[in-house]
Amino acid sequence: MKLIGLNREEVKRAFTEGLITIAVYGMGKMGLPLAAVFADHGANVIGVDINERVVEAINRGENHVKEEPGLDELVRKNVEAGRLKATTDGVWAAKQADVMVILVPTLTDERGNLKLESVYDVAEKISQGLERGDIVITEATMPPGTTESLIPILEKSGLKLGDFGLAHAPERTMTGTAIRDITGQYPKIVGANNEKTLEAVTGIYELINRKSVIPMSSIKAAEAVKVFEGIYRDVNIALANELAMWCEEHGLDALEVFQAANTQPYCHLHMPGAGVGGHCIPVYPWFVINLAKKTNPRLTKTAREINDSMPHHVVELTVKGLNEAGRPLKESNILVLGLTFRGGVREFMKAAAKPIIEELKEWGANVYAYDPLCTPEDAERFGAEWKEDFKDVDAIVITADHREFKELNLERIAEEVRSRVVVDGRNVVDAEKAKKHGFIYLRVGKI
Ligand SMILES: NC(=O)c1ccc[n+]([C@@H]2O[C@H](COP(=O)([O-])OP(=O)(O)OC[C@H]3O[C@@H](n4cnc5c(N)ncnc54)[C@H](O)[C@@H]3O)[C@@H](O)[C@H]2O)c1
Numbered sequence: 001m002k003l004i005g006l007n008r009e010e011v012k013r014a015f016t017e018g019l020i021t022i023a024v025y026g027m028g029k030m031g032l033p034l035a036a037v038f039a040d041h042g043a044n045v046i047g048v049d050i051n052e053r054v055v056e057a058i059n060r061g062e063n064h065v066k067e068e069p070g071l072d073e074l075v076r077k078n079v080e081a082g083r084l085k086a087t088t089d090g091v092w093a094a095k096q097a098d099v100m101v102i103l104v105p106t107l108t109d110e111r112g113n114l115k116l117e118s119v120y121d122v123a124e125k126i127s128q129g130l131e132r133g134d135i136v137i138t139e140a141t142m143p144p145g146t147t148e149s150l151i152p153i154l155e156k157s158g159l160k161l162g163d164f165g166l167a168h169a170p171e172r173t174m175t176g177t178a179i180r181d182i183t184g185q186y187p188k189i190v191g192a193n194n195e196k197t198l199e200a201v202t203g204i205y206e207l208i209n210r211k212s213v214i215p216m217s218s219i220k221a222a223e224a225v226k227v228f229e230g231i232y233r234d235v236n237i238a239l240a241n242e243l244a245m246w247c248e249e250h251g252l253d254a255l256e257v258f259q260a261a262n263t264q265p266y267c268h269l270h271m272p273g274a275g276v277g278g279h280c281i282p283v284y285p286w287f288v289i290n291l292a293k294k295t296n297p298r299l300t301k302t303a304r305e306i307n308d309s310m311p312h313h314v315v316e317l318t319v320k321g322l323n324e325a326g327r328p329l330k331e332s333n334i335l336v337l338g339l340t341f342r343g344g345v346r347e348f349m350k351a352a353a354k355p356i357i358e359e360l361k362e363w364g365a366n367v368y369a370y371d372p373l374c375t376p377e378d379a380e381r382f383g384a385e386w387k388e389d390f391k392d393v394d395a396i397v398i399t400a401d402h403r404e405f406k407e408l409n410l411e412r413i414a415e416e417v418r419s420r421v422v423v424d425g426r427n428v429v430d431a432e433k434a435k436k437h438g439f440i441y442l443r444v445g446k447i
Pocket residue numbers: 025026027028029030031048049050051054103104105106117118119121122139140141142171172173174175279280
């Protein structure tokens with residue numbers, strides 16, 4: 001059923017009565033939870049992905065996004081009920097659907113150049129199945145202006161914008177909390193090409209999101225919301241990192257200072273650490289930097305530089321700790337704990353461990369690695385040897401805040417290692433406990 005022209009209450013009714021077909025392009029960490037939530041509210045949902053294994057798994061009722069609590073059940077139940085299926089055929093899905101949601105990766109390369117090929121590929125496919133009254137929604141995080149750059153591609157269908165609707169409704173969530181966030185942790189932001197599309201899209205998101213919808217005056221404004229949220233985090237983490245390094249120089253514990261400062265409501269100092277990774281926070285600043293023409297986004301660029309320099313700082317802390325223990329870095333045995341970019345998620349994009357391992361090796365250290373979510377092959381890809389014990393280790397360098405690392409038995413580890421040095425890049429080890437067991441303990445912001 002086409003939604004343009006319906007008011008939000010009519011949209012909600014049609015949705016729950018199973019009269020709407022939605023195609024979600026990209027069945028990854030964000031797309032599958034969204035598709036399952038749509039289906040669970042009554043829509044007929046077609047998940048589209050280029051990865052055949054992902055499509056086959058979904059059609060068997062299996063969830064492949066293991067980090068997402070509750071998703072196993074939501075996928076199984078809705079596939080069994082016939083409300084959720086998947087395909088690799090994006091044109092066929094567009095022909096069936098009344099609403100098409102684009103949720104494929106939006107990335108940059110190492111130098112910050114935008115890589116939006118998958119978004120344009122999906123738009124091409126949608127254009128071959130687009131019908132009057134359909135609505136195309138981008139949910140992937142977009143450099144502001146990108147959603148509207150799809151108009152010429154979508155108009156290859158022979159329709160004009162207005163015959164079909166276009167909207168941006170960014171995912172405001174994280175891997176591991178997608179279902180919670182989609183269904184009501186934060187309000188949904190929506191910008192659309194006109195009032196009619198905005199009204200219909202508002203109906204969809206009001207239905208699935210208890211925190212309701214914030215309508216924006218334009219698609220571009222909605223895109224900027226999500227990008228700015230990420231930049232806010234990056235810049236503020238960079239500030240925390242800068243002040244943490246200043247604290248190291250001045251014999252202060254940054255966390256003690258930050259925690260006290262943050263009791264004042266205008267101060268929100270973030271957590272300093274070994275670096276900023278993932279597909280989001282280190283990527284979105286480039287969306288603004290690369291699209292700036294007259295403005296020079298100096299602060300955003302500097303923040304990126306500071307955060308990218310943190311792995312090097314962790315190496316410096318490691319050298320310092322080893323020196324205190326009377327060992328040179330060359331030929332020391334370093335165990336890096338954590339290959340993923342953050343705790344609890346098997347995701348490697350811009351993980352701090354990578355540059356840390358590379359630099360330690362350049363200086364002649366023997367580098368080992370362990371991560372509870374990874375395999376020896378993952379360690380090998382990072383250039384380190386897999387190691388599950390602490391025997392003969394000279395320094396432990398923590399680069400991801402996995403739960404298991406918060407529970408390290410330092411008393412036992414102290415007996416196994418050769419030198420007692422802990423460099424805590426994620427604030428997971430209790431400094432007093434480490435000292436009690438004879439460790440030299442260094443944390444970003446406290447040495
Ligand atoms: N992961 C997060 O925490 C998070 C949070 C908020 C926003 N986002 C944004 O959501 C978007 C998707 O991220 P994700 O984490 O789900 O990515 P992901 O890598 O987990 O999944 C992307 C999926 O898209 C598929 N895909 C790639 N190209 C395709 C194409 N041309 N056609 C169909 N399918 C294609 C891939 O096979 C994969 O299954 C990105 O824009 C990201 O910035 C991610």
